[in-house]
Amino acid sequence: MLRAAARAARRRENQRSVSTLILLRHGQSKWNGADAIFSGWVDVPLTVKGRVEAVGAGQLLRERGFPAKRVDVAFTSNLQRAHETCELALASMAGAQQDTWHSDRIRRDARLNERHYGSLQGWRKADPELVQGFGSDMLLSWRRTMDAKPPPMTKEHHHYDPDAPRTETLRDCQKRVVACWETTIAPALFEEENLPTEIENRTILVAAHSNTLRMLMAYFDEVADEKVPELYVPNAVPIIYRFDPRTRKPLSRKLDTQSGGSHARWLLSPSNHAQVQEALQSGGMLTRALFESIDVERKGRLTAAEFDAGIKTLMADAEHVDCVVVGVAKKIARESVTPNCSVSLAEFEELAQAAVSELHAEEHIDYDAEHRWD
Structure with missing residues (x-):
């Protein structure tokens, strides 16, 4: 009886209007990999592998029913690794129908930039000098807690940018990302007129970075601060959220997890299955x-x-x-x-x-x- 009622409820849910948000972390950059470097706001380019990953993500989305023409707007950061991933993915989603998308549909927003790591930017994450100078516990705290702040970047730093923050906590990063969602992305998904698709069936792509997407997921899934480190965002693996456009709440059933549960659905393909290992x-x-x-x-x-x-x-x-x-x-x-x-x-x-x-x-x-x- 209960299972029959649940099936009936799901059938009713399937008839609802659905607004779809696709989250996509950029492909591998030159500072990712086994010898990873703190990237932050440094404008690091993609590797060849990263470009292949971006194209593969777009092909996967097209195969799963998300051709480029379904994407009304795409949002990305001001950093080239995310912007190029966005362009490559959309072009791949278009396939042979390249006239169904245009780069004018991509909107850039610095609030989607990666978390700023202060003076750590440009250093290898496992550099012995960092460990000796600050201690492994402090480094771990800077990286994996909400309110610990790395040392600020000075004007003498090789990667100093006068228009960038000097440093950020994860909470600082979360505040600007959630503000971007509330003031820019959500209005496009739920309110904006004169877009190709009606609000009731709209799709938006956000191509960004590990921490910015992690903070969005934590916001959607109401993840407790201490559980945020357990959220994992692999390179170039599409993550899908479905929303009710009337309530603006996630539609997909929440799967219980160690981080408290998630409405997200990850897409699996031959080329990205290793990333989700x-x-x-x-x-x-x-x-x-x-x-x-x-x-x-x-x-x-x-x-x-x-x-x-x-x-x-x-x-x-x-x-x-x-x-x-x-x-x-x-x-x-x-x-x-x-x-x-x-x-x-x-x-x-x-x-x-x-x-x-x-x-x-x-x-x-x-x-x-x-x-x-x-």
């Missing part, structure tokens, strides 16, 4: 989200019947969007859960890691593990 490690956001969304009775174990019912719920909720949650769930249900068995969270995490590794093994692309914080 970290989110599928033990304790990772997506693994726990998938397990806890199915474990409705909070028993800590799932039977085959519960798994089957949970998969059907997720697939209906995803509205045919092939997101990483549903992709992994399908594979585990098909190959790993037998009728007479049950699995714990720890066992499920192992299955999830194996599943995502095998989803597109024949098209595997090596991925250099990257620090979570840009």
Whole structure:
């Protein structure tokens, strides 16, 4: 009875008007990678790999029902790594129909720039001199807490920009990003007239940076300050939020996570599955989200019947969007859960890691593990 009512509610939800927000972190930049450097407001270009990632993200979006002509407006930062990602993704989303999009639809806003890291910008994150000078605990606090502020940049600094902040806390970054959402992005999504698509079915793309997108996600999902470090935003992996244009609230069912839950849906492809591996490690956001969304009775174990019912719920909720949650769930249900068995969270995490590794093994692309914080 309850499941039938839930299915009926989802069918009613599927008939609602939907405003779609696509979040996309820039492709790999020259300061990303294993030997990562604090980028902040330094205008670092994309690598060749980063450009390929941006094109791949656009192709994936087009294949999943988001051609460029569906994007009414795209917002990006003033930094070239985000702007170029935005242009490449939109061009790829257009495919052979390049006349369906134009760069005039891209709006730049400095409030979407990466968090300013003060005098740390230009330093390697693991530089022994930084560790010796400030201590690893202080460096970690600057990077992963809301109110710790790195030393301010001086005029003598190699990357000094008189128009940029001198330094920022994560909370400073969040304030300007949320202000950008409330005063600029949300009005375009929910109010602005004279755009190609009616408000009831509008789509907007935001191509930006790790911390700025993380702060938007924390805002949408009401993530507690201490849980913000658990939000992970990989390079060039599309993240989808669906909103009710009347209430301006997320429509997608919130999946329970260690960070408190998320309405986001991540798109999975052969070329980006390696980027989401970290989110599928033990304790990772997506693994726990998938397990806890199915474990409705909070028993800590799932039977085959519960798994089957949970998969059907997720697939209906995803509205045919092939997101990483549903992709992994399908594979585990098909190959790993037998009728007479049950699995714990720890066992499920192992299955999830194996599943995502095998989803597109024949098209595997090596991925250099990257620090979570840009």
